[in-house]
Amino acid sequence: MRLTSAISCGLLLACALATGASAQTGSEGLSPTLSAIKSAHVVRLGYRESSPPFSFLDQANRPIGYSLELCEAIVEEIGIEVDDPNLRIDYVKVTSDDRIDAVLQNKIDLECGSTTANAERAKRVAFSPLMFVAGTKLMVPKASTVSGVTDLKGKTVVVTKGTTNEQAMHAVDKKFSLGLNIIASPDHEQSFQMLADGKADAFATDDILLYGLIVRHKAQDKFRVTGDYLSYDPYGIMFRKGEPQLSAVVDRTFRKLGSGHDLVPLYNKWFVSRLPTGERLNVPISLQLEEAFKAMDDSPGANN
The missing domain is CATH 3.40.190.10 (Periplasmic binding protein-like II)
Structure with missing residues (x-):
């Protein structure tokens, strides 16, 4: 679509x-x-x-x-x-x-x-x-080879508990048989920190929130937003x-x-x-x- x-x-x-x-x-x-x-x-x-x-x-x-x-x-x-x-x-x-x-x-x-x-x-x-x-996208480290959800096969993705993004990631995991390890954290800040600490390969949430967190943490040189929209x-x-x-x-x-x-x-x-x-x-x-x-x-x- x-x-x-x-x-x-x-x-x-x-x-x-x-x-x-x-x-x-x-x-x-x-x-x-x-x-x-x-x-x-x-x-x-x-x-x-x-x-x-x-x-x-x-x-x-x-x-x-x-x-x-x-x-x-x-x-x-x-x-x-x-x-x-x-x-x-x-x-x-x-x-x-x-x-x-x-x-x-x-x-x-x-x-x-x-x-x-x-x-x-x-x-x-x-x-x-x-x-x-907005729509669900992925935040990954700048050096990551991930450019889309199918590149995450077998990897760990953090989402924020209770969001539509959590549902979206479970749906794409099932659709593409990715074998994802999906971890739900209590809020967006903790999700961001899990990615920053290397405890996840990607953070999935609405694109505008990802941009906002990157700017707020002055982390433009550390992270990027990538992939197609996984939800609207x-x-x-x-x-x-x-x-x-x-x-x-x-x-x-x-x-x-x-x-x-x-x-x-x-x-x-x-x-x-x-x-x-x-x-x-x-x-x-x-x-x-x-x-x-x-x-x-x-x-x-x-x-x-």
């Missing part, structure tokens, strides 16, 4: 997931999440420690990133919805492995990381409109399913950002310009994502 057509499928899936969440039947008064937020005057945002530039820690160990800034815009819209402009934000650390449970168990209200919105997960949680499209992953902000009022607030936030032409500048802030931590990814927006952002501008009610 070509990348452009696969991404187009991803865009359609993400839009379908978001639309499905919004189409549920509402009830009088505030939804459970919004009611709890109004009572506590607090919105709990789940963040990741090592998913630059989506969600990571700055030099003062404060959560920052593209996904968090989108979530903070949603918090402003929630404030309008519940008539409380002074909502406080609590930042709650989550991992790849526990992020869905954190939503389901009411530990966080919005998950602001690098989470793929797919049909399997949409059975349990809801997602915002599309905010990014549309990202979204995750929240509890079955709350049409909350879904409407999230969708309205994205429409307002789209109608205000704020989404592309926000993207450029985190993917093209220098990050607050000093690094620069320099990953221009894809045509497909730019078109998805423009479509939000054209959505019904975008200029309300």
Whole structure:
């Protein structure tokens, strides 16, 4: 499958997931999440420690990133919805492995990381409109002879537990009978360190996260990203399913950002310009994502 057509499928899936969440039947008064937020005057945002530039820690160990800034815009819209402009934000650390449970168990209200919105997960949680499209690739040492997944036959690959990349690697292992030793680590930082320490031959995760980790560690002369895309992953902000009022607030936030032409500048802030931590990814927006952002501008009610 070509990348452009696969991404187009991803865009359609993400839009379908978001639309499905919004189409549920509402009830009088505030939804459970919004009611709890109004009572506590607090919105709990789940963040990741090592998913630059989506969600990571700055030099003062404060959560920052593209996904968090989108979530903070949603918090402003929630404030309008519940008539409380002074909502406080609590930042709650989550991992790849526990992020869905954190939503389901009411530990966080919005998950602001690098989470793929797919049909399997949409059975349990809801997602915002599309905010990014990535895909599984491999990070290997610069001197490695690996240029694609079939070069890994019999080798060790590290993945981050609870990710779609873990599923993708098991699928290609079976498909090509590679006999891989697939190790799952708790987070992206530990996966990176396993590769850096020589405990794995490759680290498999979304390409944008691999680039972000290489830049963050100033390791451009040590590692490279290689191989064909092994999966196609549309990202979204995750929240509890079955709350049409909350879904409407999230969708309205994205429409307002789209109608205000704020989404592309926000993207450029985190993917093209220098990050607050000093690094620069320099990953221009894809045509497909730019078109998805423009479509939000054209959505019904975008200029309300």
